[in-house]
Amino acid sequence: MTEPTLTVRFFARLREELGTEQLTLPAQANQTAGDLLGVLASRGGPWAQLQGGQPVMIAINQAMAKPATPVQAGDEVAFFPPVTGG
Numbered sequence: 001m002t003e004p005t006l007t008v009r010f011f012a013r014l015r016e017e018l019g020t021e022q023l024t025l026p027a028q029a030n031q032t033a034g035d036l037l038g039v040l041a042s043r044g045g046p047w048a049q050l051q052g053g054q055p056v057m058i059a060i061n062q063a064m065a066k067p068a069t070p071v072q073a074g075d076e077v078a079f080f081p082p083v084t085g086g
Contacts, residue, residue: 003027004073008036011080014056017046027073033058034067036077050079057082 004027015021028035037058041051050056058065059078071077 006036006071006073007076008040009076009078011078013081014050014079017049019046027071027075031071032067033060033065033069033071033077036071037067037079055082056080 005024006027008023008025010018010021025036025039037050037056041048057080058067058069059080060069060071060075062076062078065077
């Protein structure tokens with residue numbers, strides 16, 4: 001039996017600065033998008049910015065979400081910087 005996983009995607013400058021577009025991570029019971037950000041930020045280096053002073057936008061299965069939104073096995077979680085208009 002395969003372990004339940006999440007697909008995590010990064011967009012815009014996050015993709016460039018982290019050097020990856022997509023990760024597959026094990027899904028954890030009772031995990032939120034904020035918990036996932038914390039796990040990724042704990043990697044240090046450029047990953048620490050995910051919980052730094054710059055806000056990060058979150059989408060789960062292509063719907064905007066908040067850090068307290070639960071994530072489940074099979075979900076696609078996307079992180080991206082706030083969109084600025086011009």
